[in-house]
Amino acid sequence: MKHQYLKNVTTLKLDQSLCTGCGKCTEVCPHQVFAIINSKCSTIDKDSCIECGACVKNCPFHALEVRPGVGCAAAVIKSWLTGGEPSCDCSSGGGCCS
Amino acid sequence: MNMLTIGNMKKEIKIMQTSAQLTFQDKLGAWKARWGINRMNYKVEPGLYRLGNPNENSPVLVTANYKLTFDSLRKELSGLDTWILVLDTKGINVWCAAGKGTFGSNELINRMAIVQLDKIVAHRTLILPQLGAPGVSAHEVTKYTGFKVIYGPVRAKDIKEFIQSGMKATPEMRTLKFSVYDRLVLTPIEFVGTIKPSLIIFGVLFLLNLMGLGPFGLVDFYGYMGAVIIGCVLTPVLLPFIPGRAFAWKGWLLGLVWAILVNWLNGWPSNPQYSLLQALGYVLVFPAVSAFLAMNFTGSSTYTSLSGVLKEMRIAVPAIIISIVIGCLLILVNSFI
Known part of the structure; x- marks a missing residue:
């Protein structure tokens, strides 16, 4: 059964005019968000994007943009309490970093 | 070398x-x-x-x-x-x-x-x-x-x-992927994380008992523990099979079933000793506890985004707080009557 999280929330943006169709994004994306169609990247399943930032970091042509972050409520609560960005820091419990 | x-x-x-x-x-x-x-x-x-x-x-x-x-x-x-x-x-x-x-x-x-x-x-x-x-x-x-x-x-x-x-x-x-087994191996640490806050809650309830504001007893204990296990073990394991998308919602839904079950097992509504206030208190508190713990499992999951979690939390966190506060008040008021 495929997991599905909230729709129409991702901050992922693709500028096709910069894309050369190298396909690095399809290699690194853990949720098969991209496909190369007619030698250009297309987002075929944008709602599966988890904003991990792998595609942005590995696109040599800067065609992708996202606000990277962790989809972790505990991290968000911690950032509300202490200020700063939510980051993956499970030193005080929580299961994600195991 | x-x-x-x-x-x-x-x-x-x-x-x-x-x-x-x-x-x-x-x-x-x-x-x-x-x-x-x-x-x-x-x-x-x-x-x-x-x-x-x-x-x-x-x-x-x-x-x-x-x-x-x-x-x-x-x-x-x-x-x-x-x-x-x-x-x-x-x-x-x-x-x-x-x-x-x-x-x-x-x-x-x-x-x-x-x-x-x-x-x-x-x-x-x-x-x-x-x-x-x-x-x-x-x-x-x-x-x-x-x-x-x-x-x-x-x-x-x-x-x-x-x-x-x-x-x-x-x-x-x-x-x-995020298979049943993948999810199951993550649940012990989720449960271990709840032990400390739970002990604090039990301590507070014990003090309330001493102050004559109770009595809090076995039903409160197993009702609460059930809500905890639903939030940090059962919801993660059953994740894709529970209707809806937001984690807090999934936890709340199972928690609601549990709260109704606890009320029913203790004789509500047939038992006149069992007041509506207490039944309502449980329905407000237990599902909210499960919802909170299920929401925290977003960090362990492999398919949530920060934007999605923020959207979920903007609704879930205030709702959980209000629900728990009102529920606790109802239960306290009930023990006075």
Whole structure:
């Protein structure tokens, strides 16, 4: 059964005019968000994007943009309490970093 | 130890030996880490490892220095001769370390220089776990080191097939899954995390009893514990089968079933002793507790985004707080009447 999280929330943006169709994004994306169609990247399943930032970091042509972050409520609560960005820091419990 | 002479300076390259066999100690250590025992200090030394009998043409696999990660990689490499380059990720797994940037381009480039990888292998290819990609910029690593970065499969169990098929990953190998078993192994640590706050709550209830504001008893205890287990074990395990998308919602739904069940088991509505206030109090408190714990499982899941979690929390967090506060008030008022 495929997991599905909230729709129409991702901050992922693709500028096709910069894309050369190298396909690095399809290699690194853990949720098969991209496909190369007619030698250009297309987002075929944008709602599966988890904003991990792998595609942005590995696109040599800067065609992708996202606000990277962790989809972790505990991290968000911690950032509300202490200020700063939510980051993956499970030193005080929580299961994600195991 | 290999000795290399660079100029006049003799520089030792430290290479550690490892194997594909996990010992009883390794397995016990993994079990303890899952339960939160010594988990934040479960590390191996960063550096270069030799698995089997690798030579200058053997593949180089890059991983994190969380021992659970290192072990789950090497146990899949039986019969192969490979190099393993362990980055210093402060004992954190590849995915979380990539998010923080400790499994990143800089650490990789530095570690390659420290172990002088270019002198050990003749080829110029590194195999990185795909889940390290959020921290590593493949083209930048190539620019600075001359090494080509190939992203291997998501899961270590596919690594052998990946190498043997000439570094080809199937779409299946590239996709992050989250099976029942994947979810189940994460639940102990979720449960362990609730023990401390739960003990504080029990302490407060005990004090309230002493102050004559109770009595809080067995029903409150098992009702609450049920809500906790629903939030941090049952909801994660049943995740895709529960209707809806938001985690807090899924937890709340199961918690609601539980609250109704607790009320019904104690004779509501047929038992006149069992007041509506108490029944309503449970319905407000227990599902909210489950919702909160289920919401916290977003961090352990593999398919949530920050934007999604923020959207969910904007509704869930105020709703949970209001629900718990009103529920507790109702229960307290009820014990006065």
